Amino acid sequence: MKTQSLPFIAFLCLALGMWAAMEYRPAPAAPQAATPLPPLPLRALEGDRVDETWAPEAGRVSIVNFFASWCTPCLAEHPNLKTLSRMKGVDLHGIAWNDKPENLRAYLKKNGNPYDSVWRDSSGKAAIAVGLRGVPETYVVGRDGKIRLHIRGALNDTSTRKLTALLEQLRTEEVAADAPLP
């Protein structure tokens, strides 16, 4: 073999290695897994209630869904949210990001309201606090207030099934049991 092909061969090995490292990298331990949902400064959709440190009720299993009336993927996941809202013992909270109250009301009236409570993140601070990248994003919060699952993007049938299974498990497990993530 000519020595001049050695750099190319070395490069090829390196590139393949980097590709493999990227492709088969063990999923990083989800940083949210152990962290509690930060307190969120929110405003209720109905009434004047302002809560600077909103958190889902302690001791309950909750879903926190960031959405917006202008967001098409949110509309796409709406039926899945309705399915989830039928689960017993699970609270479904909606947080509207960058939205106007009148648009929100119209949206929920037209498509149905699956949420147990609807909040507005009018300042955008709640979105910053959780590190929202866009809407929709969904968090599953355990009885201990810790984030158990975080889904970026719209829920589809597969992720909804996964979510349902996790919620069943969380609902039945003891409070504060640190179950491993699915």
Added chain:
Amino acid sequence: MIAELGQLCLCLAFLLACLQAATPLLHWWSRPHNLLPLVRPMATTYAMLLSGAFAALIYSYAISDFSVMNVVLNSHSAKPLLYKIVASWGNHEGSMILWAWILGAYGFVMAFVRTSERKLTQLALAVMGAVNAGLLSFILLTSNPFLRVWPTPAEGQDLNPLLQDIGLAFHPPTLYVGYVGFAAVFCYAVAGLLVRRIDRAWALAVHPFIMVPWSALTLGIGAGSWWAYRELGWGGWWFWDPVENVSLLPWLVGTALLHANMVLARRGQLAQWVVLLAILAFGMALIGTFIVRSGLITSVHAFASDPARGVFILAYIAITTGGALALYALRPLHNKAAPPAFASRTGLILLGNVLLVASAATVLLAILYPVFSQLLGAPEVAVGAPYFNRTFLPLAAPMLVLSALAPLLPWDRFTPAQLAQRLRLLGPALLVAVLLVGTLVDHEHILALGGTALCLWLLWGSAVAVRRAARARALLGSWPARRQLAGILAHVAVAIFAAGVTSTALFKQTYDAPLEEGRDLQFGDYTLHLKQATRTQEHNYTVRRATFAIRKNGVHVTELSPELRYYPVRDMQTTEAALYSTPMRDIYLAIGDIPTPKESKAPRLGVRMYVMPGQQWLWFAFILAAISGMVVALSAFFTRHPHGARA
């Protein structure tokens, strides 16, 4: 509208870049018409279009156009205008536009500068077209900064408070001018391989395109280090962080390249090696980009971590660097120059090259080892300072020895007598070093002894070189003389840098103590008296500030006010260290929370003080090296056609 114009500029630039890349094929197809000269206007137009796109992005940031998603995510209307503008490249998408714009600017310069190597430059510009096209398809497909969001949010989501610093205005642009700049010499290398001609004329034509990126990269690394030193509150200036290491890769290969290219320009030797280094320098810059942007590693520079982007960049690297290396393997050059003798300046430069490339390989190994070991199922590891102290220092020390010796020896084969004579010239330096350090510090400090000896050796060697140069011709009288002097000054910068590293690493003093009102703190020779402690509410953060009067052996030195800022929106705390700098030492003072004993209720503040001797030498060395590099670049621009270059 402005954002759409920016987008349009990008799309047109992409089409133009494709055309520019295809020009040699069109030229061959439409013979005997000569289409090749068309690449020049194409490259200049491309630069204009990219300037338009970049200006559109900056404008969107300046007016806080929150209908642009990128602006929403990275800016805020309450930010000062300077930080709004700076924020346009403080994120992944914007920084890629900056990257592409700088690449366009290099193309513009390549097209603009008249050279005797017209055909070669035209071909290199065509290669540059391909490089541009790949980059723009990456931007347009995965990282478009001009995407709109509807309806328009009322307010942006701010910027990381760490990035609201003047350092961001300098650090990325200078670093990118360095990274991206190696693309120019890469294109020349590919063009040279295509026509199978890499010779002295080639080396003279590309030398400015090696020196400008090298100087900028030096400055960029220095600026990043300065920023970390001031802003991160860790009391250090280099942390062997993977992203810092990544910027070191092209710098080390680039340093090897500039020395090897000197040999090629003067002696016509090492052509094959120079071409390989030219390909690798740009390849290293791209690999660095890949590592930072693909989320392969975690670091303080947690940039966009998106595997889809990673795959794209990897494909881009495979096509550019892999393609160039395949060409290198398939088209050996016909170089008739004799291989260099080991006992010659060329031989010593080659030895230095080997050391530089070996140290680059060490760094690359350190970056990738944790990634690969994790892939093989091993537990997570971090490679840090102990590894580099054991691998990097043994490689750096002989480099310092060589850089004093090589400039004093003839390019041709030297005799043992000549070597002995040069060593006698350098002897006093060694003697002084041993005596000086032997009396000043205790004998445990063998590293300090070694470090100081190497610095003095190099400084003395540089002084001897200046004296010899001054005897031969008037210093500063002509560009070649200035170039020679600048080269020596760059070595002086290395000596000063090594002195700074030695003294900050070995003689840094660290003091910690809890803060108690009414009690002075005694840190070595220094007494700290707390004059005032305040807590105030600023626009988007709260500040705790402590003002200290510092005395050394009873004599007042200065007053310092370190701060601790808390940004509630991001639940983020930043340290604003206070600095007192003198040419000999820095006093670095920071405050922070310290672990609280269980019985006390309020969290306690602690004070940390570092005394860093020689810290300013490091910044001076970075600047001196960059200036020297720029002088060499200028000289190379002005002396591109010396007589006999084509011999």
